[in-house]
Amino acid sequence: MRYTFAAMGASAIRAVRFQVASDQALIVYFDPPAKNTGAKTPHPQNQITIEGHERVRKLLRLLELEPITGVRNLHPAYCSLLIKFDPLQLLHSELEEILQGYIARMEKVALQEPRLVEIPVFYGGEYGPDLKDVAELHGITAAHAIELHSSTDYIVYFLGFAPGFAYLGELPKALVTPRLAAPRRSVPAGSVGIAGGQTGVYPIVTPGGWRLLGRTPLKMFQPDRAEMSLLTIGDRVRFLPISPEQFAKLELENA
Amino acid sequence: MSLIEVRAPGLLTTVQDLGREGFGPMGVSPSGAADPLALRIGNRLVGNAERTAALEMTLLGGTFAFPERAEIALTGADFSATLDDHSVEMWNSVEVRPGQTLRMGPTRAGARCYLCVRGGIDVKLFLGSASTHLLSGLGGFEGRALRKGDVLRIGTAAGSFRTFRKRKLAAKVVGQLQPRKVLRVTAGPQSEWFSEEARKTFYIGTYRVAEESNRMGLRLEGAAITSAAGGEMLSEGVCLGAVQITASGLPIILFVEQQTTGGYPKIANVISADLSSLGQLRPRDEIRFELVEMETARALLAEQEKLLASKELILE
Numbered sequence: 001m002r003y004t005f006a007a008m009g010a011s012a013i014r015a016v017r018f019q020v021a022s023d024q025a026l027i028v029y030f031d032p033p034a035k036n037t038g039a040k041t042p043h044p045q046n047q048i049t050i051e052g053h054e055r056v057r058k059l060l061r062l063l064e065l066e067p068i069t070g071v072r073n074l075h076p077a078y079c080s081l082l083i084k085f086d087p088l089q090l091l092h093s094e095l096e097e098i099l100q101g102y103i104a105r106m107e108k109v110a111l112q113e114p115r116l117v118e119i120p121v122f123y124g125g126e127y128g129p130d131l132k133d134v135a136e137l138h139g140i141t142a143a144h145a146i147e148l149h150s151s152t153d154y155i156v157y158f159l160g161f162a163p164g165f166a167y168l169g170e171l172p173k174a175l176v177t178p179r180l181a182a183p184r185r186s187v188p189a190g191s192v193g194i195a196g197g198q199t200g201v202y203p204i205v206t207p208g209g210w211r212l213l214g215r216t217p218l219k220m221f222q223p224d225r226a227e228m229s230l231l232t233i234g235d236r237v238r239f240l241p242i243s244p245e246q247f248a249k250l251e252l253e254n255a
Numbered sequence: 256m257s258l259i260e261v262r263a264p265g266l267l268t269t270v271q272d273l274g275r276e277g278f279g280p281m282g283v284s285p286s287g288a289a290d291p292l293a294l295r296i297g298n299r300l301v302g303n304a305e306r307t308a309a310l311e312m313t314l315l316g317g318t319f320a321f322p323e324r325a326e327i328a329l330t331g332a333d334f335s336a337t338l339d340d341h342s343v344e345m346w347n348s349v350e351v352r353p354g355q356t357l358r359m360g361p362t363r364a365g366a367r368c369y370l371c372v373r374g375g376i377d378v379k380l381f382l383g384s385a386s387t388h389l390l391s392g393l394g395g396f397e398g399r400a401l402r403k404g405d406v407l408r409i410g411t412a413a414g415s416f417r418t419f420r421k422r423k424l425a426a427k428v429v430g431q432l433q434p435r436k437v438l439r440v441t442a443g444p445q446s447e448w449f450s451e452e453a454r455k456t457f458y459i460g461t462y463r464v465a466e467e468s469n470r471m472g473l474r475l476e477g478a479a480i481t482s483a484a485g486g487e488m489l490s491e492g493v494c495l496g497a498v499q500i501t502a503s504g505l506p507i508i509l510f511v512e513q514q515t516t517g518g519y520p521k522i523a524n525v526i527s528a529d530l531s532s533l534g535q536l537r538p539r540d541e542i543r544f545e546l547v548e549m550e551t552a553r554a555l556l557a558e559q560e561k562l563l564a565s566k567e568l569i570l571e
Contacts, residue, residue: 075492082492160516
């Protein structure tokens with residue numbers, strides 16, 4: 001593991017760490033500045049920071065604007081970016097050197113003003129089978145849990161797991177709940193769930209261990225739509241409680 | 256337009272090409288053939304570009320009727336194929352006459368057999384690829400495995416099929432491409448999270464491929480690995496062939512329909528040159544892992560690509 005000081009901030013030195021992931025992949029970690037005191041922390045990537053997230057977006061944006069020959073795929077996450085490449089075209093060390101150059105000038109990359117996407121949700125009932133339990137676990141009413149979940153603007157940290165699945169954070173502290181002990185074999189598409197400090201919407205029917213609070217009639221991923229994925233990295237999301245009637249109406253419109 | 260009629264689909268038959276790279280930011284995994292070497296060679300045998308879409312069959316093959324003339328090749332695992340009751344040689348181009356039926360049986364060794372057709376399987380592309388991604392129901396033929404009664408269109412990309420050309424894979428290459436049971440790996444991004452003892456357990460142990468393995472991942476049974484010092488970790492990008500250690504201590508090898516991100520620590524990663532071998536592993540197969548240096552991994556891949564590019568690969 002090596003530490004590089006690619007950019008000097010006014011108040012903090014922001015560390016960039018490169019890690020070989022496979023013979024065709026390299027991960028770039030943007031560690032939180034607080035941890036960068038010279039002492040080698042065992043797992044510095046264990047913390048989500050807005051700053052780390054924005055640096056991921058900037059590097060991602062720059063790599064999309066100026067693609068590197070030999071790079072095949074990019075997998076952004078909370079504070080890291082996995083870069084998959086053709087090992088017969090690039091060595092890890094060569095890629096790292098090119099990336100150093102990108103990182104040195106990425107602070108100048110202008111990120112688009114985040115979009116605010118409203119996602120209508122019918123909470124509880126058969127669409128949100130875990131709402132009652134979650135409320136009980138925290139000693140609050142279901143209505144309060146809904147209010148908490150729908151009164152926060154969430155950041156789309158990244159998309160992963162499945163096409164169009166956005167990792168949203170952070171959940172109000174009073175709602176932070178561990179995953180289900182036993183994942184469901186099948187979670188319906190549109191289900192809105194929470195896990196730890198995260199929340200998200202299942203775009204497709206899949207097994208899943210997040211606790212389900214409700215469901216949206218919107219299609220999170222649609223291959224024949226111009227913007228296939230409803231959400232993109234960096235977006236802001238707000239959940240909007242709706243009635244069953246509104247759900248039915250929107251479901252028809254989105255069919 | 257030439258067609259293929261699916262009389263019996265087999266256990267799990269999907270349309271696959273070399274997958275769709277570049278859509279990680281949308282959470283879309285590359286998918287593609289589980290044994291890309293077999294697909295590439297099969298396409299070469301019938302005069303197609305290497306990445307042309309073909310049928311990937313799993314463990315038990317299907318029955319396919321050809322109303323028109325066609326040129327096909329079967330590669331990968333031997334599924335005891337017959338064409339109107341005459342056995343079909345693997346790794347060869349074969350002429351199919353109008354009205355003939357290709358019948359595949361169960362595998363003799365290995366997990367996947369590819370049916371490549373001159374012109375390819377013509378399906379609507381999703382993000383530039385014909386590959387089926389089963390979990391999300393995207394790509395391929397209606398986003399799903401083939402069913403009885405499906406009718407597939409044969410493409411015309413390779414030009415119209417006039418004169419049949421006999422092509423076969425050089426015998427010595429078949430031997431060189433034998434799927435491996437000792438998988439070579441490089442150290443994973445969290446390998447240092449595991450104690451020396453845990454790593455030793457992993458590299459000494461023999462693991463068995465579990466029944467519930469699929470194109471998303473190969474679940475392994477065997478000696479559990481003591482969990483990493485840090486326990487759970489923040490989700491990060493993951494790549495094909497990553498060997499992640501789950502909470503139970505058992506490894507899962509991420510495969511072609513992998514998630515794009517994951518939160519389990521990864522002890523190792525299967526080298527690129529051995530990824531095709533993963534596609535030929537069957538449930539209950541026993542495997543081991545062998546740690547190699549990065550330079551070795553790269554050299555093995557270069558060697559494999561050199562073999563595929565060599566003039567002696569395919570005999571006419």
